[in-house]
Amino acid sequence: MKLTLQSQITLYPLSIQKDKKNYIVEEPISGDFFEMPVICIDAIERINEGQRLGEIENELREKYPNEKVNMIEFGEQLIELGLVQKVNGEKVKQTKETQSSGGFTWILPQIGRFFFNRVTNKIYLILLLINVSLFVLNPQLFPHYQDIFLFDSMMLNIVTYMSISLFFIIIHEFGHILAIRSHDLPTKLDIGNRLIFVVFETDLTSAWKLEPKQRNILYFAGMSFEQTFVFIALMIQLLFPEANAIFIGILGIIIFDIFIKTLYQCCFYMKTDIYYFVENMTGCYNLMESGKQFLSKWLPFLKKDSSDTEAFEGEYKIVRMYSVFYIAGILLTLCLFVFYFIPQAYYAYSQVISNLLKDTTPAAFWDAVAFLGQTVLLLTLFLLRRRGQSRVPFSGKE
Structure with a gap:
């Protein structure tokens, strides 16, 4: 036409x-x-x-x-x-799909407002500041890479850590869900990925109906719930240091898991909750795309995509500043690998190989076999996924 x-x-x-x-x-x-x-x-x-x-x-x-x-x-x-x-x-001939009503409408807005209102929003911020202060004043509470190794069995350690991590992923997303339901807006829960990580994602599209200041609460809602649990765990460790060792160890895993996820939120080369907050505060809603275009001048691996959009006039100063945080996020990820993930992997596999090569109990031997087996399985699935992504699908259209 x-x-x-x-x-x-x-x-x-x-x-x-x-x-x-x-x-x-x-x-x-x-x-x-x-x-x-x-x-x-x-x-x-x-x-x-x-x-x-x-x-x-x-x-x-x-x-x-x-x-x-x-x-x-x-x-x-x-x-x-x-x-x-x-x-x-x-x-005009076009197929226009009517938006669905969205999920979680069974959650009453009053329930969302119970958790997210003027008072509770300030409480969440206070809890974050208290948590930081507790770490500063009590260095022994700071997460250590060995915190996830609570048991002699490596498979039991992995299952325990993954179970706790999955639980708090759900808690995090329900924070977002309750926050957006407090405005009587629909949402849904999807499964996506960032880098090699599978993640749950709460659809906050309808939040565009809100004012920018109101949207900020939605972005921090998941982290607010997490910091509440960190505060509880830290207080129990401080007040009851002689409690059951397994119970204290589980609290340590909780703190470690949320600590890593909080740092992960600061990796600005991915669209995390803090990234969306920065977008919302600056009003630059293609910040990552514009930042990658800017950095591609010096970093060849950040190739310009045909779908990348140009920054609006007046946004270039913000884009340059974001580019610095983009690089800082990459360096932060490297630090996580150096100080946490690599030492964890070394400790785990050294223990497993020791159990395989030395004269140990049958339980320790088969635990090591199972651990290496799941490693091979995960690597195979990862390689198959990467191979599938690298294939270019055939199209009959010219």
């Missing part, structure tokens, strides 16, 4: 709200959100008034003399985004 300056466009009903720098446009039928500058909003308002593209172009060129105005190109973009219902009275 070819557009001309004489074309008249009919848009789907749109919801528009002011954001940090630009505007957030919602198409309620599909539930899609788009960020647009003020000149685009002016154009949409004139389109809704029934003006032709040529008339709008002339008015906008007069109002924004320093801007490049091309209404035919803008109209084609609106069609591509699925926002155009009719052109010159003729219906």
Whole structure:
């Protein structure tokens, strides 16, 4: 469907709200959100008034003399985004899926507000500060790489750690779910991946309906729940140091797990909760993509992607600053490997190999065999996954 300056466009009903720098446009039928500058909003308002593209172009060129105005190109973009219902009275052919109501609507907003309100939000921040203070004042509580080795059995250690880690992943995501339900907005829980890690992800798309300040609570909700558990674990360790050794050891695993996950949130080369908070505070909603473009000048492995978007005017200073944190996140990951993951792997496999080669009990021998077996299985699955990702699917389209 070819557009001309004489074309008249009919848009789907749109919801528009002011954001940090630009505007957030919602198409309620599909539930899609788009960020647009003020000149685009002016154009949409004139389109809704029934003006032709040529008339709008002339008015906008007069109002924004320093801007490049091309209404035919803008109209084609609106069609591509699925926002155009009719052109010159003729219906645009496209498949538009109606957004689902979302999951977790059975959780009452009042329950969400019980956990996330003006008072509790301050309490979560206070707990974080207390936790940091406790680590500073009591260095013996600081997580150590050997904290996960609670038992003689290496398989039992792995199962225990994975079970605790999975439990707190669910706790983390329910923090996000309860926070968004406190605003009576729908959400759903998906499974995704970051690097080689499989992760649960709470869909916070509907949070774009909220003001930027309200969205910040949603991003920190999971970490807020985690810090509450860290505070409880630290207090028990301090107040009851002579408690059951297994119980104290499990508390140590909890602290270790959340500590690593909190540092992981600071790895800005991935889209973590803290990354989304920074995006929200700066109003730069393509920060990672723009940052990778900026860094690709010096880091060849960060190739520009055809889907990468250009930063809005005035964002380049923020993008440069983000690039520094991007590199810092990579260095932080290397530190985690050097001080935690590599020592853990060395300790675990040295114990396992010792149990295989030396005269040990049958239980220790078969525990070592099982541990090496699961290692081989995980490596095989990882290599198969990488191989599958490297294949280019055949397409009959030219």
